[in-house]
Amino acid sequence: MTDIDAPEAAPTRVGDEGLDARLVVDRGAFRLDVSLTAAPGDVVALLGPNGAGKTTALRALAGLVALTDGHLRLDGAPLEDTPPESRPVGVVFQDYLLFPHLTALDNVAFGPRCQGVPRAEARTQAAAWLERMGLADHAHAKPRRLSGGQAQRVAVARALATRPRLLLLDEPLAALDARTRLEVRAQLRRHLAEFEAVAVLVTHDPLDAMVLADRLVVIEHGQVVQQGTPADIARHPRTDYIAQLVGLNLYRGRADGHAVRLDAGPSLTTTEELSGPVFVAFPPSAVTLFRDRPTGASARNLWRCEVEGMETHGDQIRADLTGELALAADLTTVAAAELDLHPGAAVWATVKATQTHAYPA
Numbered sequence: 001m002t003d004i005d006a007p008e009a010a011p012t013r014v015g016d017e018g019l020d021a022r023l024v025v026d027r028g029a030f031r032l033d034v035s036l037t038a039a040p041g042d043v044v045a046l047l048g049p050n051g052a053g054k055t056t057a058l059r060a061l062a063g064l065v066a067l068t069d070g071h072l073r074l075d076g077a078p079l080e081d082t083p084p085e086s087r088p089v090g091v092v093f094q095d096y097l098l099f100p101h102l103t104a105l106d107n108v109a110f111g112p113r114c115q116g117v118p119r120a121e122a123r124t125q126a127a128a129w130l131e132r133m134g135l136a137d138h139a140h141a142k143p144r145r146l147s148g149g150q151a152q153r154v155a156v157a158r159a160l161a162t163r164p165r166l167l168l169l170d171e172p173l174a175a176l177d178a179r180t181r182l183e184v185r186a187q188l189r190r191h192l193a194e195f196e197a198v199a200v201l202v203t204h205d206p207l208d209a210m211v212l213a214d215r216l217v218v219i220e221h222g223q224v225v226q227q228g229t230p231a232d233i234a235r236h237p238r239t240d241y242i243a244q245l246v247g248l249n250l251y252r253g254r255a256d257g258h259a260v261r262l263d264a265g266p267s268l269t270t271t272e273e274l275s276g277p278v279f280v281a282f283p284p285s286a287v288t289l290f291r292d293r294p295t296g297a298s299a300r301n302l303w304r305c306e307v308e309g310m311e312t313h314g315d316q317i318r319a320d321l322t323g324e325l326a327l328a329a330d331l332t333t334v335a336a337a338e339l340d341l342h343p344g345a346a347v348w349a350t351v352k353a354t355q356t357h358a359y360p361a
């Protein structure tokens with residue numbers, strides 16, 4: 001076909017390379033309806049609260065639950081009717097599910113063996129994967145002799161050894177203690193960066209998602225509520241769940257120049273000049289609290305509140321406030337003691353316009 005014959009507005013076929021899916025799954029009263037596209041090399045994190053549907057989405061991609069509706073294409077090939085074991089998909093489960101009676105090497109060789117690779121060749125490939133994962137010394141260890149971090153890497157090697165076109169990771173770091181997690185997270189990031197096909201991971205942990213993924217897809221109640229780069233989402237959260245996740249106070253309102261009339265009641269002054277529906281966000285650390293109405297302070301961004309609850313984070317205290325405006329405020333334990341903060345205490349809360357950030361809703 002010449003260029004002249006080419007249809008002018010041919011839609012870009014995302015699905016020809018990489019993942020193109022609309023996953024509709026009914027589970028009793030719950031309906032998952034999530035569209036996902038990703039190019040080879042992309043690492044996508046599905047993030048969301050408990051029961052949002054993340055695992056259901058992953059299981060639908062793996063073929064472990066059937067689609068009620070929608071489609072699933074990988075590199076242009078429809079997969080809806082392909083049984084799980086025949087899909088070019090590698091899965092790393094939360095608890096790794098290594099075969100306890102096989103060595104690390106044989107666990108990893110298992111995948112290529114199932115694909116018909118002769119035994120000796122499968123073991124050579126497995127040894128190379130373990131070497132890449134820094135596990136050459138543990139090739140002959142059984143899973144019970146491996147640490148959590150090592151078992152996790154064997155599970156990743158096992159999934160990668162089948163050369164999947166789609167790698168699925170279900171809470172890949174959840175079983176690890178905090179210190180191991182830090183180390184394994186960094187290693188996993190490197191391996192995912194080298195992986196040339198699509199990777200989709202499910203996590204509760206915003207830090208895992210932000211470190212490991214190029215793109216976050218946030219799911220709530222079975223639907224995608226926001227997607228974008230981690231930086232985008234952290235800057236411009238569009239739901240309460242995401243705002244909490246990234247540690248911001250978030251409000252909806254209507255802007256008229258620098259003034260935003262919040263849906264929650266009061267007005268707020270921002271540095272941005274906008275008009276129409278907006279979000280306004282600011283971090284809890286931007287809030288200053290007073291017991292008495294600050295004298296000489298302008299009435300702008302000053303609200304009468306009451307302390308509803310307090311939580312300690314290291315030497316910081318996060319106070320949850322209700323009243324004219326519900327907000328979270330961070331202050332040092334010293335400041336909290338000086339203010340004699342306690343649940344039920346009446347306070348004045350203020351935030352500088354320069355510390356707020358408004359963006360179109």
Ligand SMILES: Nc1ncnc2c1ncn2[C@@H]1O[C@H](COP(=O)(O)OP(=O)(O)OP(=O)(O)O)[C@@H](O)[C@H]1O
Binds near residue numbers: 204
């Ligand atoms: N086997 C099942 N039968 C019926 N409903 C189910 C089944 N498994 C999950 N659900 C429902 O589907 C919804 C989504 O569950 P899912 O496990 O996908 O959420 P999730 O986002 O992975 O949650 P979590 O973070 O808690 O693992 C929930 O409301 C759950 O009750």
